[in-house]
Amino acid sequence: MDFKLHFDHYNINVADRDRSIKFYEKALGLKESSHINGPNGAFTITYLSDGISPFRLEITCLKDHPQAYELGENETHLAFRISTGEDFEAVRAYHRELGIICFENHDMGIYFIEDPDGYWIEILPAK
Numbered sequence: 001m002d003f004k005l006h007f008d009h010y011n012i013n014v015a016d017r018d019r020s021i022k023f024y025e026k027a028l029g030l031k032e033s034s035h036i037n038g039p040n041g042a043f044t045i046t047y048l049s050d051g052i053s054p055f056r057l058e059i060t061c062l063k064d065h066p067q068a069y070e071l072g073e074n075e076t077h078l079a080f081r082i083s084t085g086e087d088f089e090a091v092r093a094y095h096r097e098l099g100i101i102c103f104e105n106h107d108m109g110i111y112f113i114e115d116p117d118g119y120w121i122e123i124l125p126a127k
Contacts, residue, residue, distance in 0.1 A: 008054070008055070010078060012059055014059045014115075016066070020059050023116050027095065028121070029050060034047045068118070071117075071118050077119065079121070080121060080123055080124065081126065084126045111123050
C-alpha cells in the first residue's frame with residue numbers, strides 16, 4: 001500500500017440534535033467543533049470533539065426523521081478510554097449517577113453507557 005489513511009470521524013444519526021449535544025457534553029465532555037446546515041434545513045451535521053484527539057463524532061439530524069432510529073442488532077459502537085491519571089471508578093460512579101450505564105462487564109473491567117438514541121458507548125480504563 002502506497003498511501004496512508006487516518007481516522008477522521010464516525011457518524012451516527014440522531015432524532016434530536018440539541019438533546020444529543022447535551023448528552024455528549026455532559027456524559028463525555030465532547031463539545032461542538034463545527035456544523036453544517038443542509039439546504040432548506042433538510043439536515044444538520046454537527047461535529048463533536050474531545051479537544052485532544054483529531055477524531056470527531058459526527059451527529060446527523062434529518063429534518064424529516066424526528067422519530068427514534070431502529071438500531072436492530074447493530075453491535076457497532078464507539079469506545080472512549082479514560083485518560084491516564086483519571087479515576088475510572090469515579091467516572092463510572094458519575095455515569096451511574098446520570099443513570100446511563102446499560103451494561104457492565106466486571107470480568108473485562110469495562111462498561112457501556114447508552115445515548116438518547118439507543119447507541120451504546122464503551123468506556124475503557126486508562127492503559
